[in-house]
Amino acid sequence: MSAVGAKPQAGGAMDVPATIAGIILLLVIIGATYFLVGPGLMFMALIGIIIGGLAIAFGVHFVPVGGAPAAMGQAPGIATGVAMLAAGAGLAGLFGGAWAAEQGLIVAVVTGAVGGGLLMAITCMFVTFIYVYGMGIPCASGKVAKDPITGDTQTEFKSQGTEGHGLPFVSYVGGVIGGLLGGGGGTLIYIMLLDVYKEALPGMMGALPAQIMPVAVSMAGIFAVGMFLVNAVLTAYNITGTIEGPHDPKFKRFPRALVASAVASALCGMVAILIVAM
Amino acid sequence: MTVKVEVIEGGVPHNTILAAGLVASLVLIYLTYANVMSGTQLFSFFGGLGAVAALVWGSHAIKHLCSYGIGTGVPSAGMMAFGSGVIAMLFATKYGVAAPIVAVVLAAVIGAILGFLSNNVLNMRIPVMIQSLIEMAIIGALVLMGFAAMMTGSFEFSPLTSGSISILGLSLPSYQASFIGGSLIAVAFMLGGIAIQHPFNACLGPNWTQDRMLMLAAECGFLSMIAVSVMSMALINIVAAVVSLIVSLVGWYYTYVKYIELSKRDAAGWLDSKPIPDVEGQ
């Protein structure tokens, strides 16, 4: 969707004062939550949500997305939007993680991570399949001369007048890692909120724990989706919409996305927790 | 650093649309409170109209932001709006009659922080970024609240989380058959998320015109209202749901026909079963 016009020239540099302000804001939010709900389940939930948000933001940097040019074989990566592809993987992970929620935090989060990784593994395999057997185009990166994992040289497989095409192996691995982190992060946010709501809603609504289960699941689910989208879109802004994978120079911009998503997750998490705490 | 590619020529200025959208949306959502005063659910459709007002404002806010080229697709801006709006909206529902006001204030705070993060921490340097994300979060919260009010007849927490289910003629209270318990909020989320970005995404191009895009925004809002009114049949009484359905069908038909007229006005040609016309340079 490049018809809108020029892309912003956002550089790779960090804005130090703004980053420090962001970190202070993060500490203020954590402190305020501690002050309001005290130590215990709810405070730990906030920490969990921040970790989940960080995993999502970091994970999105790994997902190789080429945007519109990738659909014409003009640029490497998967031909779709980065935020939504990450959301697809993360939500598929959330689906698996929510299913395993009763088996404990660690099992559920790892199940969610594997669910996200599975979606990306299958999708990336089919992308390579279509490029190679459907279009007769081998994979070639435009950003590096050699694949950092396999050591394959890239430039001689690049066709004229393009920036590369397909998914070199490093992009494939990046996609799977992105799916793993996204699925795990999304599930972590969901489980944390679900625990808080299961604990607090019966008292607040004057009902039995079994009765409020659908409300708790739905609220935790929609918040997990909402926070996933906020984090994924913020990260998409950071990489201006496209990235080749962990070998792309844009990948080095991840620290500022981590700061941004930590603050955003803390903010959204605080509000989501205070719904039942105040 | 950034290049503004499309300036808004003529038409209604953005701040006017902002003010009108905010006030209209709030007033219309508050009109659903007539349900409580009159003891019926017939006024639920005002919630949907409030959402339409917010969506019209929202499409213009997206145009305002995306004319700078944010580096990623237009739809993601809509997802961001609703991702932040849903949190503010659900929190606000706890405050009873003050809910819409609380939602606006809280969404503004969340939007301001997200705007600061994108603009400064992520170094995007887009002049309208902070203001736009504030507007987006408010719009997301108001649209969700409007659709919630339309589906359940109320914008308060307990009616949104509890419903009733009738088995063999008996009406039993149930948390599962409710706006939140049944996750109808997810449907409202996606309906709004597409409706807010579609008008600009569909009308972008060199011959963009403001009235056509805003008419399309209203059309998308009424179209979403049709779906919302059908789902509301499960949660409010059937007469109120049918009233909502009629209001949304009438509004949708009017705006759809108007939109087609405006498209006809703006299009280069309106051909039926004709070959590709010859133009110079081919």
Added chain:
Amino acid sequence: MESIAFGIGITALAGALATVAGAAENTESDIGSQGDPNSQVQLAPQMGFLHRIFNKAIAGEPPAYGLWICLGAGIAWAFMAMQINPVLALVLGSALAVFIQGVYATTAYLGRTASLAKFGQPVFVDVLKSMTTVTMAHAFVAIFTTVTMCHLINAALGHPFPLPLLGLVWGIALGAAGSATGNPFYGKERQYQSQKFGAGVPISASGNIVRYAEAGERNSLDNGWFSAKLGGPASGLCFGLIVFLEIWRTVLFEHMGAGWGAIIVGVIIILIFTVIDRYIEVWARKNYGPYAKPTEEGS
């Protein structure tokens, strides 16, 4: 044992439904030029290439399918809450979601085309009439199968998410899988059929899409016919495998090793796909290239 056999049966059915959904989704979006190939349909008139291709820019495929499936699921949920038979509820929900999809398709085409008036691209009413109905038919197949799959997961396998939330999750996943797999095949192989096979489209050729068919002018039904040969089935297989393997590993191995069984199986599946991917990549390197030997440059 019986419950496991039941679970496997539902898993297989869900996978089969997902396969149909993926194929229909990709064919639908290619007929409408939705997703990333849309940029070229949009660009062509600006380069002086007027065309009769349907330009249905509703949103990217993942958010659009997130809405259609979620909406179908939500309406089906509402009808089931009103004690309507689930089968009827699923059909009615999907039908209403398709109505919304059809309206969005028309407004997207009219809006984009009217905004291109400067370049002389007219609105073709016959394109609108014939293509919208065809995309609606494909969308109905995709929506109905996915919503039914979500209902099976919720009602028969006992997933905790309510139906609309499952619809949102799998709708976005469907759009993501379908657009990732199918977009390049339509975008490169069909729109730029006239360009060199086995190479990416040079950036200088952007906008010069193929506009004439074997006889007469190409319309989007020709594109649907083309996508249905490989892009559609591949997308279907992709989404079907995702759904099938995800549910299969949970249903069969969830109770082994306190939940770790399903995880280990998942990791093994990921590794298997990694090996397949690497095999395909190496196969391509052996058979197709290299292209840019200094002497052979200038394709």
